[in-house]
Amino acid sequence: MAINNLANGDLLQVGQELIIPGGTGEAIATAYTVAPGDTLAGIAAAFNTSSADVVATNRLIIDNPPLIVGQQVPIISRSGSAAARPVHGRPYLVESGDTLLLVAARNGISPSELAAANGLASDAYLFPGQRLRIPDEEAIYRDLPQGWVDVRLSAPITTQGSTLSIFVENLMPGTPAGRFGQQALHFSPDGEGYVALIGIDAFEEPGTYDLEISGGDERGLWAPLRIQLPLVEGAFDTQYIEVGEALDGLLDPEMRASEDEFLKTIYADFSEDQRWEGIFQTPLTTTIVSAAYGGRRSYNGGPIExxxxxxxxxxxxxxTVLAPAGGVVVFSAPLELRGNVIIIDHGLGVMTGYYHLLESLVKPGDNVTAGQPIGRVGSTxxxxxxxxxxxxRIMDITVDPALWTQQAFP
Ligand SMILES: [Zn+2]
Incomplete structure (x- = not known):
């Protein structure tokens, strides 16, 4: 078929990927994995297309080829019968030689984001003529319920370890409240509307999450808003760390839990004023990353928990350690695991922590500006x-700080 730029002639092979064209409407590629008992006719019917079209599209010369359980079947559904997928993003027509990796790299996104935006498996092949959506940097929602003026998310898809910001504006008076999955959102006034930051930790289960926002006051309630947001897996390494006998006692999980519990009482505090502008600086002038964010950690050969x-x-x-952005120091003291610690509150639920310091140059209550010396590197x-x-951290949820040095939030 023309859409796939294919000729007749091939037999279906084990592991081959099928392309299934749909009925009428917008063509968006998605993927289907063959399950036990599937037939070509059955799959075609489920996607509102015909076996003949599938055969033609996939260059098959037999009418009823065997399907392999677990086989990935790319589908072009024009019928809307495939699984729900975001409709945001710029359209892109795949050319000969394109792969998920190449198209993603050219557009400054990850292959997993590109795959998720198009309902494709992360190892799906692309074919010439395939229509993709390139996710926007920002998702602007349309067809909103009554009363909603503007709803924008900083990205239409999110990844483990990332930060999202959401802006909402409603005609009605009142303050919004909401949640992302189980996480409560904290909104602050921003221009004509309200803004909230959402932190996604590195262990957050990939899948589709509900983002729900409501609002109003005694004069009336806003029409509730629900957005479905895909969350995809991040790319993290595994870090095996050997700790000598002298520090072995610090590996006690109970000690970690109680220190985490204590830190939460600081990190989970929300202050409404945004104390920073633009992107964050790195806290050292020369940065050599020895361990990235999100790495799965095993100490002395133990399990990854x-x-x-x-x-x-x-x-x-x-x-010298520098403040990456404006804020107020809320903690400066030694802890057993983290050593000498400084924590800065930047507002909107965003805080940064500096651990293992030789010494601190600030005290709680100090206002700091971007680039100001706050402490010295150590090994405590x-x-x-x-x-x-x-x-x-955003409301105690740890996210990748590197993103904050590349992108301005909210
Ligand atoms: Zn570390």
């Missing part, structure tokens, strides 16, 4: 050498 909550920068002891607490561990 935690992930690396921030970024480790290798640096000589005594190197559960640390195997001089380095700076940098956390960024």
């Amino acid at each position: 935690i992930y690396h909550t921030g970024i480790d920068y290798a640096a000589a002891e005594g190197t 607490g559960l640390s195997t050498g001089a380095h700076l561990h940098w956390d960024l």
